[in-house]
Amino acid sequence: MHIKDEIKRGLFTENPLLVLVLGLCPSLAVSTSMVNAIGMGIAVIFVLTGSNMIVSLLRNLIPAKVRIPCFIVIIATFVTIVQLAMKAYVPALDRQLGIFVPLIVVNCIILARAEAYASKNGVFGSAADGLVMGLGYTMSLCILSLIREILGTNKFFGKLVIPGYDPMLIFILAPGGFFTIAFVMGLVAHFRLRKAGR
Amino acid sequence: MGDLIKLIVVLFVISTFAGLAIAFTSARTTPAIAAQLAAAKQEALKTVLPGCDRIEQRDGTAPLPETYWEGVRGETVVAWAFETAARGYSSDVKLMVSIDTAGTIMGLTVIEQGETPGLGSRTQESISDKYVWNGLFAAERKRPPWFSSQFAGLSTARPIVIDRSGGEWHRMDETRKRALTGANAVTAITGATISTRAVVACVEKKAAGWYQLLARPE
Amino acid sequence: MNFSSLIQISIAAILINNFILSRFLGLCPFFGVSKKLSSAIGMGVTVVFVMGFASFFTWTIDTYILVRFGVTYLQTIVFILVIAALVQLVEMALQKYSPALYEALGIYLPLITTNCAILGVAIINTGKNPYTSLNYNLVESLVNAVASGIGFTLALILMSGIRERIELARVPKALEGLPIAFITGGLMAIAFLGFSGLSFVASAGR
Numbered sequence: 001m002h003i004k005d006e007i008k009r010g011l012f013t014e015n016p017l018l019v020l021v022l023g024l025c026p027s028l029a030v031s032t033s034m035v036n037a038i039g040m041g042i043a044v045i046f047v048l049t050g051s052n053m054i055v056s057l058l059r060n061l062i063p064a065k066v067r068i069p070c071f072i073v074i075i076a077t078f079v080t081i082v083q084l085a086m087k088a089y090v091p092a093l094d095r096q097l098g099i100f101v102p103l104i105v106v107n108c109i110i111l112a113r114a115e116a117y118a119s120k121n122g123v124f125g126s127a128a129d130g131l132v133m134g135l136g137y138t139m140s141l142c143i144l145s146l147i148r149e150i151l152g153t154n155k156f157f158g159k160l161v162i163p164g165y166d167p168m169l170i171f172i173l174a175p176g177g178f179f180t181i182a183f184v185m186g187l188v189a190h191f192r193l194r195k196a197g198r
Numbered sequence: 199m200g201d202l203i204k205l206i207v208v209l210f211v212i213s214t215f216a217g218l219a220i221a222f223t224s225a226r227t228t229p230a231i232a233a234q235l236a237a238a239k240q241e242a243l244k245t246v247l248p249g250c251d252r253i254e255q256r257d258g259t260a261p262l263p264e265t266y267w268e269g270v271r272g273e274t275v276v277a278w279a280f281e282t283a284a285r286g287y288s289s290d291v292k293l294m295v296s297i298d299t300a301g302t303i304m305g306l307t308v309i310e311q312g313e314t315p316g317l318g319s320r321t322q323e324s325i326s327d328k329y330v331w332n333g334l335f336a337a338e339r340k341r342p343p344w345f346s347s348q349f350a351g352l353s354t355a356r357p358i359v360i361d362r363s364g365g366e367w368h369r370m371d372e373t374r375k376r377a378l379t380g381a382n383a384v385t386a387i388t389g390a391t392i393s394t395r396a397v398v399a400c401v402e403k404k405a406a407g408w409y410q411l412l413a414r415p416e
Numbered sequence: 417m418n419f420s421s422l423i424q425i426s427i428a429a430i431l432i433n434n435f436i437l438s439r440f441l442g443l444c445p446f447f448g449v450s451k452k453l454s455s456a457i458g459m460g461v462t463v464v465f466v467m468g469f470a471s472f473f474t475w476t477i478d479t480y481i482l483v484r485f486g487v488t489y490l491q492t493i494v495f496i497l498v499i500a501a502l503v504q505l506v507e508m509a510l511q512k513y514s515p516a517l518y519e520a521l522g523i524y525l526p527l528i529t530t531n532c533a534i535l536g537v538a539i540i541n542t543g544k545n546p547y548t549s550l551n552y553n554l555v556e557s558l559v560n561a562v563a564s565g566i567g568f569t570l571a572l573i574l575m576s577g578i579r580e581r582i583e584l585a586r587v588p589k590a591l592e593g594l595p596i597a598f599i600t601g602g603l604m605a606i607a608f609l610g611f612s613g614l615s616f617v618a619s620a621g622r
Contacts, residue, residue, distance in 0.1 A: 021594065024443040025532040032315050058212075066205045070212055072500060072530075076493035077216035081223045084489060088230035091238075098312070099539055102492045106530045108444060152316065158329045169389065172316040173609065174438050178602030182595045190590035216493060285549055288433070366622045391460075 003128075008131030017140040018188050022108040026100040027141055029126050034157055039093045041138025043101065045131060047078040048110050054197035062119075071114045072105070077107040080091035106176070109137060115145035117157040140184075148172055238309060239294075243251050243267055245342065246279050246296035246305035253279070262411055269296065278412055284400035287318050287392045295401055297354060298343075301409045306349040306401065311393075318393035322346045325368045339382060344368040345387060345397075351379040354406040358398050359383040422559050424547045429563035435533055436571040437604055442533030446572060447597055449524070451583075452509045456576035460569025464562060466506065467537050470499050471561035474538040475554060495538050505527045537564050572580040576602060 016022045023044075030040045054074050055062075062070045084103050087092040095100060104110070113133055118126040150161050151173030170176050237392040244251050248268035258266050279296040289312030296304040308321045324341045348367040352358055361383040364370060370378075370385075378384065386394040435441045442463070451460045474495050482488050506523045510518040528534060541557035544550065552560060580602050587596050 020445075021613070025440050028443065029440040062208055062212075063201065063204055065201065066209055069209060069497065069500060071203045072496055073212050073216050073493065075208070075498050077219055080492050083492065084220075084223050084227040084231075088227035088234065091231075091234050092468075094309070094452060095312070096315075099536060103441075103532050103535060105492055105496050106532050106535050108530065113528055115495065150542060155326070156330050158326055159328050159332065160326055161330050163329065164430040168314055170606070171315070173605075174440065175605040177440065178598045178605055182591070182598035182602065185598065186591045186595040189592075189595065193589060217490070220489060220493070283549070285546065288546055290549055291542065403568075 005162075006132050008171070010129075010136040011136075011139055012136075013128055014133075015136045015140055015188075016023055016109045016133050017137055019183055020112075021138060022112055026103060026107060027144065027183060028174075029100055031148055032095060032139055032152070032172045033096075033149045033155075034142060034145045036094065036096050037141040038101065038138065039086075039188050040097055040124075041088065041134070041141050043082045043097075044104060044107065044109070044137055045134030046082055048113060048134045048137075049073065049127050049130035050078045050108055051075045051114055052118040052126040053123055055114045056121060056123045056126035056184075059119045061125055067115075067119065068111075075114070076105045109133060112119060127168075131146065144177075144180050144183060147184070150154035152176055213217040213269060242294040242307045242309050243279055243306045246294050247277055248305070250276060262408065266408075275299070278408065281309070281402070281407055282400060282404050284396040286313050286396045287367055287390070288313055291318075291393065291400075293397065293400065295349075295405055297405050299413065301354045301413065303349050303354060303401070303405055308343065308346055308397075311395050314391070317387065317390040320387045320390060321393060321397065334372050345394075348375075348378070348384045349401065352382050352384070352403075354409045356382045358402045360386050360394060360398060362386060404406045418548065419436050421545065421547050421557065425545065425556060425560050425565040428547075428613060429560055430567035430570060431608065432614055434567045434571055434608050434611075436532045436568055436580065437601070437608045439536070441536040441554070442531055442568055445527055445531060445533075446601070447525075447574065447594060449527070450572055450576040450597075451579055455578045456572045457569070458521050459524045459527075460565070462521045462571050463531075463533065463568050464530060464565030466499075466503060466525070466528055466534055467565040467568075468558060469506070469562040470502055470534050470538055471541050472554075473498055473502060473555045475541050475552070479554075491539070493540070495535060497616060499534050499538065500529050510530050521531065533564070533568060537561050540564075571608075575600065578604075 010016075012019075014020060017024070017027055026040060030036050051071070051074050055071060058074075060069075079102060082104070083094075086097075086101060113129060118127045121129070146156075148171045149155055151170060152167055152173075154161055154165050154167040170175075171180065203212060203281060208243050211336065247253055247267070247269035252270040253269050256266055256268055256272060258264055263280055263282070265281075267279040268275045269279065277296050281292065282343050283290040283292045285291075290310075291308060291313065292310040294307045294309055296306075298304045311319065311321055313319050322343050323345070324343045333343040344367045359382060361378055361381070362385075364385065366388060367375065367378075367385045384394075384398060429435070436443065436446050438544075445459055445463075449455050476487075477494060477498060478491065482491055482494065503525050507522060510525075512523055536611055537560065541560055543552070544578050545552045545556055575597075579597060582596060582600070591599070
């Protein structure tokens with residue numbers, strides 16, 4: 001079925017973070033806790049789906065030469081809406097995510113999908129693409145956060161996990177982000193090599 | 199030339215719609231944002247001035263801060279609360295401090311900070327004692343952050359010492375905690391010396407200064 | 417002019433809060449362009465230049481237009497457009513007036529338009545200077561931007577030196593390419609963590 005293929009593509013075969021390696025900067029900074037990861041994921045899904053839909057709606061009106069600035073304006077509008085909504089309704093999350101909320105506008109995933117898909121396909125397909133890619137991104141963020149939060153603070157959504165474990169602080173500091181994504185990517189590569197070698 | 203015109207027109211139209219969308223959202227969210235800030239401040243005041251019937255805002259004249267709050271029980275003023283900010287490691291740590299009429303610190307709350315997550319951010323950390331298997335969304339008794347509660351009972355007349363011999367406050371028993379308060383000492387956050395020192399220095403200096411000014415018989 | 421504040425800002429931007437190894441800004445070029453030392457240097461120089469330039473304009477627009485008219489919510493959209501336009505202009509100017517420089521650096525310019533680092537430093541400069549607790553003024557924001565660029569370049573050069581050698585080393589198949597680069601980055605980040613004690617902030621209150 002078409003939908004199932006799309007979901008498989010967004011979550012696994014073309015996972016924006018772990019396979020296409022797009023949107024690195026926020027993912028390492030934000031994956032220090034599950035709450036942050038999900039918050040960022042929802043924001044990205046909103047911006048991605050929204051901008052994909054608008055770009056798709058306007059794809060025949062935007063001349064090819066100015067398409068990048070136009071895409072940027074559309075994406076930036078959605079990001080600003082998300083910024084304001086977060087400040088108003090979830091200010092604690094906004095403070096945790098900090099500078100990375102406005103930086104969603106330069107998240108390569110969104111521009112890449114607008115350029116590669118939304119500018120060439122219909123609204124419904126573009127919205128679905130945005131949703132699926134966003135879900136894939138959120139999933140990979142959650143995987144990273146799960147590892148970092150449990151190893152680094154011994155917590156899961158604020159509740160303790162392993163009794164008597166004194167957490168390794170390094171996992172929620174900068175180096176931890178690098179190591180975690182290195183090993184998760186290595187694991188993904190390992191499975192892909194095995195699958196290709198079969 | 200026609201191309202350029204089309205370019206400019208399209209960009210202009212999109213920008214206008216974008217601007218309108220943003221302005222609309224801003225108009226809807228600005229009151230909510232202001233309400234959030236006000237609520238946070240009220241929350242902080244209630245935390246540092248427990249047991250007061252009324253909390254009244256007063257305007258101050260230099261060298262007092264512009265606004266301060268009086269905690270009133272019955273008809274007498276029992277404590278004052280102030281907002282201040284300590285220059286922390288990577289941000290200003292905004293504090294709400296309260297002192298009672300005897301010059302003892304009644305309470306401290308960290309309102310806002312942007313310190314390193316996992317280190318300086320532990321100034322706002324409340325220690326959880328619930329495990330995941332207790333239920334992921336089980337209601338948890340909201341305990342005040344240990345870092346701020348250790349300031350309660352300290353005197354503004356003496357310097358505040360940072361005690362490094364015993365580990366962090368939340369791991370100590372009651373006798374040890376009482377001994378620390380008696381010695382006008384607090385414990386530091388492991389690995390966040392600068393943030394700790396910043397808060398301690400700020401509280402020490404400011405609280406003493408304000409107490410001098412307010413307790414002076416007029 | 418508070419020189420000690422400027423020095424503190426520079427050291428903080430280059431070592432303590434290194435853009436790549438501490439703040440995670442500018443990772444895409446960090447892993448994309450760091451395979452050869454020559455391209456790393458080229459990218460680094462371009463970034464320093466664009467950061468300085470972009471910061472100047474974005475700070476000025478923010479202070480004299482956005483804040484004055486109370487429309488700071490337009491910050492994101494205005495900044496990114498200014499940066500995109502600026503990079504486009506710089507590219508055209510380079511192409512016309514200095515073809516040699518364009519050959520060397522021009523290819524990196526499109527890469528850094530949508531780079532977190534440039535927009536990141538622009539947004540940081542509209543915030544507060546942690547060493548004076550006041551907003552950054554123009555000189556401080558320029559120094560911050562250029563120093564951040566230098567920090568970015570430093571990390572990039574170090575990384576490319578190491579990566580050139582990794583090419584010749586035996587790496588497990590699954591870790592080849594990006595994963596080993598991330599591990600290298602992580603080890604560098606641990607090294608740079610050591611600089612966090614360099615903070616000059618005298619914590620004796622104000």
